[in-house]
Amino acid sequence: MQLPYLSDRKSYDDATELMAIFGADAGYEAAARADRSLDLGNHIHFCHWRQIERLIILLADDQPVGTIH
Incomplete structure (x- = not known):
C-alpha cells in the first residue's frame, strides 16, 4: 500500500474524527464527502x-x- 500524503495535522484530525x-x-x-466535493466542483x-x-x-x-527498525 502506498502511504497517503499528509499536508498537515488537519488530515489526521479529520480521519480520527470520522473514525x-x-x-x-x-x-x-x-468517500461520500469526496464525491460531494467533486459534484460541487x-x-x-x-x-x-x-x-x-x-x-x-x-x-x-x-x-x-x-x-x-
Missing part, C-alpha cells in the same frame, strides 16, 4: 477527502506498514 463518529463506516463517509476538497479515505484504511489496520 470516532462512524466507526467501521468512516471510509465510506470520507471543489477539486481541492475532493483530493483531501480521498486522502482521508486512504488514511482511515491505514489507521484501521492492525499490522505495521513499511520498514520496521
Whole structure:
C-alpha cells in the first residue's frame, strides 16, 4: 500500500474524527464527502477527502506498514 500524503495535522484530525463518529463506516463517509466535493466542483476538497479515505484504511489496520527498525 502506498502511504497517503499528509499536508498537515488537519488530515489526521479529520480521519480520527470520522473514525470516532462512524466507526467501521468512516471510509465510506470520507468517500461520500469526496464525491460531494467533486459534484460541487471543489477539486481541492475532493483530493483531501480521498486522502482521508486512504488514511482511515491505514489507521484501521492492525499490522505495521513499511520498514520496521
